[in-house]
Amino acid sequence: MPSKKMLIADVLENLSKKNFEKFGMALMARGGDRKVAFSKVEDKNFMEVTNVLVSTFTEDDAPAVTSELLKSIKCFNEAKELDEQMAELFPKSSTRKTPAGTNASSNGDKAGSSSDTACSSEVHFVDKHQLELTERVCNIDSILDFLLKENVIQDAIYEKISCTPGNQGKTRNIYKLALKSGIDAKNIFLESLKKYEPFLVADLERKG
Template identity: 50%
Template structure:
């Protein structure tokens, strides 16, 4: 399978000159805590913009950002290609936040498997509400990359098998 970075480059190279310019414009205008300045994309090649995307959003998160922007500029075909490379956890985050029930058991396992540090574990344990705990797990542990997400996914298969099966059938 091609790397996420390669898939992003290919998606950007498939854009017309006009759509690539629109993409760069909405990238710069995108709101959020991680933003891309105009100077980083102005007159840059698609490969250079891909490098900016990966350095700004991480290789794990960049495909989702690119997909979001492609949908915004009405390039659904390219956006669909990128969504398919998203990790299961990223793709189904909203459903996982709403539906995971065995959070404390999963949290214990994440600590045991060194995905979480003790301080982070305690911070998440003290968070009120299951949905807020899931959000914290994602923000503090799973954003570290695919290895953490893969461990989390294995735990979901063990502790929430019916939820995982339900989400997979919607693929």
């Protein structure tokens, strides 16, 4: 069975030269407390960049970071392929232990399971991690469609958020315009994150 490191290497090896360069730039520009220096990425091949990812974020967390970065440069098919391989080969990496003591998939929880995560502390998950979610959410269009379908937002708000430039701007407006109605809206937003950003949610859950 291939290791997590080799799954990352395979994905990076198959990127076009242009997309590989974009990936390196996105890696250096990534927010968070673990930064990657320009010298670690400049003129490096796919295996060297894989080693940087694993040494910086650990082999357990590196696939989630890789998927996140692929989405940020619009390599959605490659990100989906990596996510699916991780789910198939390492299912425990995409599961979590709920406060009730039951295992639930981070990729397919229902609203009730979202409440478990949300209520595990006094501060709701999406409020606690607002800054990191704003910086790192990539599949924002799919999340907006989900919120519209679940009646968290209406057409006018959907259009207003959709017209906002950039993923960070859209996410800020979700917080500003869509989540003020209360806990139900936040739970549905969390459900959408688990559906479209499973590795990001899992990463934040591990950090506590």
